[in-house]
C-alpha cells in the first residue's frame with residue numbers, strides 16, 4: 001500500500017498485524033487486496049448494527065446507510081462520521097479511484113465511487129470489503 005505521512009491512533013508494525021490478522025484479512029487490510037465479489041459475509045446483510053474495523057475495532061459504518069448496490073460488495077452511502085475514514089487517491093490498475101482507509105489505524109477498507117446514479121442521499125457508494133469489517137449487531141437485532 002502507498003504510505004502516508006499520517007500518524008494513526010493505532011500503530012502497529014506489519015509483523016504485529018500479521019500475527020493478529022488471518023492471512024486473508026492481512027491481505028485486504030494491510031496490502032489493499034480486494035475480496036472476490038459476492039462471497040463476502042456481509043454483502044447482503046440487513047442486520048441492524050455498526051460495522052467496525054476488523055483490524056482496530058473503530059466504528060466505521062452503520063447498517064442505516066447500507067444499501068443494495070448489487071455490485072457484489074457491501075455498500076454504504078456514507079461513513080458513520082466524516083472523520084472515521086480517510087481518503088487516498090489510488091492510481092493502481094490504470095484508473096483513478098479513491099481508496100477508503102480506517103482513520104484510526106490506516107487499514108484498507110475499499111473504495112468510494114461517486115455520481116453513479118444510485119438513489120441514495122449522497123450518490124456515493126462506499127464499496128467495502130466484508131473482511132475489513134466486523135458487524136456489531138444492535139441490541140435485539
Ligand SMILES: [Zn+2]
Pocket residue numbers: 053054055056057058102103104105106107
Ligand atoms: Zn482500523
